[in-house]
Amino acid sequence: MAPTESPRRTSLLRQLMGWLLLPLALLAALDLWITYRDARQTATLVQQRMLLGAARMIGQQIEIQDGQPNVVLPPAALELFASPYADRVYYRVTQANGELLLGYPELPPPPQPPAPDEAVYFDTWQNQQAVQAVAFSQPVLSAPAQTTLLIEVAQTLVGRDALAGEIWRSALWRELGLLTGVALLLGLGLRRGLRPVTRLRDQVLARQPGTLEPLPSRHLPTELAPLADAMTDYAARLDHHMSAHSRFIADAAHQLRTPLTVLNTQLVFALRQSDEPARQEALRAAQTTLQHGTRLVQQLLSFSAAEANRSRPDTLSPLDLGQTAREVLERLALLAAQREIDLGFEAEGQDGHEGPDGRQAERFEVTGSAHLLHELCANLIDNALRYTPPGGAVTLRLRRPPGQVLLEVEDNGPGIPPALRERVFERFFRLDNQQSDGCGLGLAIVREIAQAHRASVQLGDGPQGRGLRVTVAFAASATAAAGTPA
Incomplete structure (x- = not known):
């Protein structure tokens, strides 16, 4: 016969820790996702401000010579993008008729032209690289005929993604540290909070076999007092049940002892009788006593079966x-x-x-x-x-x-x-x-x-x-x- 495996026990402390830390971990994961989204938005906003600043600097350097606009790229416009990341910067200045004045001719135009003195941000591709671009419409008021130039500045996304990653990793380490601290504090708090359970266990284990006195519940926490009262009530019912069984066994033994003693006396008397009629009478009396004892045993079995069937x-x-x-x-x-x-x-x-x-x-x-x-x-x-x-x-x-x-x-x-x-x-x-x-x-x-x-x-x-x-x-x-x- 194969040995039966004992049921696997679960730790109440682990269950409480799990039910407390799991929601916190889910909330932390949600917070990290929101932080990552906000980090990308922040990095995109920073890049857009830099692109617009560079576009405005280029627009401020536009001069009219011989009735035609002359564009000079100021060094400060490119210094705005100085960073440890290998980002590429693209620019282009065109007239309203599409004539190129400065920059990269292959830089794509915006999906829709901006209004005068307004900017349009858009994502596009340049040399098979994803870039973030701005298109700024710069009015030239000093021109003989009022004209508007379109200034485009684009940058690859390496620095933007790196900035978003740094912001997110900073939030990640902060969340991990917070969860670790909460887990340590929860562990200490739960261990301290479960001490009354341990003391209650020790009180039960320290009892002598057969001791059914009530468990003290005055100094127990509110949540454990019903448990102690239930154990006390169960002990009282068990005591009553065991006392009833003890009385039943004692009564049954007493009731069986009497007919067995009488039966033994009647049989001894019958064995000693030499007179046949007297012996027959003693045997009939013994048979009656045996029938009474048999009925008693049958009723005892019936009573036990009825108790078990309840x-x-x-x-x-x-x-x-x-x-x-x-x-x-x-x-x-x-x-x-x-x-x-x-x-x-x-x-x-x-x-x-x-x-x-x-x-x-x-x-x-x-x-x-x-x-x-x-x-x-x-x-x-x-x-x-x-x-x-x-x-x-x-x-x-x-x-x-x-x-x-x-x-x-x-x-x-x-x-x-x-x-x-x-x-x-x-x-x-x-x-x-x-x-x-x-x-x-x-x-x-x-x-x-x-x-x-x-x-x-x-x-x-x-x-x-x-x-x-x-x-x-x-x-x-x-x-x-x-x-x-x-």
């Missing part, structure tokens, strides 16, 4: 309670006849189906366990038969009010005083004024099975105010409640 509601399925009740009555009919008790069955309902004998057989459909409901009916009938004197009557009745299925077992025996009707559900509790071979588990098993089926049990007076009526109220199954045939 935590497993997934094992329940739709079934016909009427069929289960009929099977129990058939099995206990001989016992009722031996005790000279009239055992009857009544069923009340509206819709049903044809039974095997051709008569209308009602369906009382509930959601439950067939075995446990069989035990519930058997304990109710058996309990009534044991406490009803000869000549009495025991009736099992099924009714179906809206949304419910009621199982009633009534007898005309001595009944149970109202003051003791809650105590009879306790394990091994027996009334002092009733003589029977029961062991005090019948009604305890009934309530346990009813609770496993989310049903209620009520005790009332029998017919004409005599005897006992036990009513178990079940919720009708979904198909029965909807009126759908099973």
Whole structure:
């Protein structure tokens, strides 16, 4: 058999760090993207200002000689672009008719001519290199006839991209440093904040086995106090559960010890008898004691099964309670006849189906366990038969009010005083004024099975105010409640 792998544990500190740092990292990434976009805009704006400045310097040096404009390139116009990057600068000055006065003739014109004394920025290509260009319209007022010159200045993008990269890298290192500092501070803060959890763990681990005293929650943070209270509540419920089991085991041992001791005494007595009739009588008495012990063991097993089934509601399925009740009555009919008790069955309902004998057989459909409901009916009938004197009557009745299925077992025996009707559900509790071979588990098993089926049990007076009526109220199954045939 291959060894099972233990489940991988996750660190609460890591989870908190992740949930805190991940949004910060996403925000930092968004901020870096915005910073990069702004850096490119800033670098582009700087380059455009330099291009326009150079174009204006060239325009200021325009002179009119012999009625024609004369353009001289001032050195300061090119010194504006001085940088450690190998950028190329291109320029061109043309008249309104397109005549070249100065510069590179292959420099492309702007997509649209600018208005007088206005500038147009555009991206283009020069010698297979991307460039940023400006086209400035320079009016020449000293000319005999008013004219306008078009001054173009372009520069490659190496310096612009380098400036944008420097601005972005500066922001990147700043963001990384900020995230690192935040991570360190978060780690220290979370470790300090999780110390109460560690102390609570140490308090739980330091307890001695079996100690179920409440955990102190006064000095715990607000978020941990409910956890400590829940652990205290669970410890109290566990203590109650374990105490109940301990009492059950002790009571069961006590109840079993008595019939076993009596059985041993009866067998020893039978072995010592030489008179055959006396030996037979002792053996019959031993057989009765053995039957009583066997029934006690069966009821103990039934009670344990009902307790286990309370935590497993997934094992329940739709079934016909009427069929289960009929099977129990058939099995206990001989016992009722031996005790000279009239055992009857009544069923009340509206819709049903044809039974095997051709008569209308009602369906009382509930959601439950067939075995446990069989035990519930058997304990109710058996309990009534044991406490009803000869000549009495025991009736099992099924009714179906809206949304419910009621199982009633009534007898005309001595009944149970109202003051003791809650105590009879306790394990091994027996009334002092009733003589029977029961062991005090019948009604305890009934309530346990009813609770496993989310049903209620009520005790009332029998017919004409005599005897006992036990009513178990079940919720009708979904198909029965909807009126759908099973």
